[in-house]
Amino acid sequence: MKTVKRESTIICPVCGYAKREMMPVDTCVWFYQCERCKTVLKPKAGDCCVYCSYGTTACPPVQQVGACCTR
Numbered sequence: 921m922k923t924v925k926r927e928s929t930i931i932c933p934v935c936g937y938a939k940r941e942m943m944p945v946d947t948c949v950w951f952y953q954c955e956r957c958k959t960v961l962k963p964k965a966g967d968c969c970v971y972c973s974y975g976t977t978a979c980p981p982v983q984q985v986g987a988c989c990t991r
Contacts (some may be wrong), residue, residue, distance in 0.1 A: 928975035931960050934959045941972050945980045948988055 924945060926973045930952060931938045937956035942974070948969035964973040970989025973977040981988050 923930055924980045925977050928971050928977035928979075930961070930970065930974050931976075932959060932961065933958060933974065934951065941971075941975075943975075943977070943979055948979060948981070 921964065926943050926945065927940060928943055929938050929940045932954040935954065935957040937954055939955060949971060950963060950969060952970040952974070955961070961970050963969050967973040968979055968982065969979045971977065972982060972988065975985075979988060
Protein backbone atom coordinates (compact mmCIF):
# COMPACT_ATOMS: atom_id res chain seq x y z
CA MET A 921 0.00 0.00 0.00
CA LYS A 922 1.18 3.51 -0.84
CA THR A 923 1.90 6.11 1.81
CA VAL A 924 -1.03 8.50 1.99
CA LYS A 925 -0.61 12.20 2.61
CA ARG A 926 -3.55 13.27 4.80
CA GLU A 927 -2.90 17.00 4.92
CA SER A 928 -4.24 19.29 2.21
CA THR A 929 -4.75 23.02 1.96
CA ILE A 930 -8.14 23.96 0.55
CA ILE A 931 -8.18 27.26 -1.34
CA CYS A 932 -11.54 28.96 -1.77
CA PRO A 933 -12.06 29.95 -5.42
CA VAL A 934 -14.34 32.83 -4.38
CA CYS A 935 -12.23 34.74 -1.84
CA GLY A 936 -8.83 33.01 -1.98
CA TYR A 937 -8.83 31.99 1.68
CA ALA A 938 -6.60 28.97 2.30
CA LYS A 939 -6.84 26.55 5.21
CA ARG A 940 -4.87 23.42 6.00
CA GLU A 941 -7.12 20.46 6.76
CA MET A 942 -6.74 16.79 7.62
CA MET A 943 -8.52 14.60 5.08
CA PRO A 944 -10.47 11.53 6.18
CA VAL A 945 -8.97 8.31 4.82
CA ASP A 946 -12.19 6.35 4.47
CA THR A 947 -14.66 8.77 2.90
CA CYS A 948 -14.93 11.58 0.37
CA VAL A 949 -15.87 15.12 1.32
CA TRP A 950 -18.52 16.49 -1.04
CA PHE A 951 -19.19 19.81 0.71
CA TYR A 952 -16.88 22.26 2.45
CA GLN A 953 -17.76 25.72 3.79
CA CYS A 954 -15.13 28.44 3.52
CA GLU A 955 -14.47 29.97 6.92
CA ARG A 956 -14.03 33.47 5.52
CA CYS A 957 -16.80 34.00 2.94
CA LYS A 958 -19.06 31.08 3.94
CA THR A 959 -19.29 29.80 0.34
CA VAL A 960 -20.14 26.09 0.25
CA LEU A 961 -17.72 24.37 -2.10
CA LYS A 962 -18.75 21.31 -4.10
CA PRO A 963 -16.54 19.14 -6.33
CA LYS A 964 -15.94 20.36 -9.87
CA ALA A 965 -17.37 18.25 -12.69
CA GLY A 966 -15.27 15.11 -13.02
CA ASP A 967 -13.76 15.36 -9.53
CA CYS A 968 -14.84 13.12 -6.69
CA CYS A 969 -14.49 15.49 -3.75
CA VAL A 970 -13.60 19.02 -2.66
CA TYR A 971 -10.00 18.03 -1.91
CA CYS A 972 -9.50 16.88 -5.51
CA SER A 973 -11.07 20.12 -6.79
CA TYR A 974 -9.70 22.78 -4.42
CA GLY A 975 -7.00 21.12 -2.33
CA THR A 976 -3.25 21.00 -2.76
CA THR A 977 -3.32 17.21 -2.35
CA ALA A 978 -5.72 14.68 -3.88
CA CYS A 979 -7.93 12.71 -1.50
CA PRO A 980 -6.58 9.47 0.05
CA PRO A 981 -8.57 7.08 -2.20
CA VAL A 982 -7.15 8.77 -5.31
CA GLN A 983 -3.65 8.68 -3.82
CA GLN A 984 -3.95 4.96 -3.00
CA VAL A 985 -5.68 3.46 -6.00
CA GLY A 986 -6.06 6.27 -8.52
CA ALA A 987 -9.84 6.31 -8.20
CA CYS A 988 -12.17 7.88 -5.72
CA CYS A 989 -14.67 6.15 -3.47
CA THR A 990 -17.58 7.32 -5.63
CA ARG A 991 -16.40 5.48 -8.75
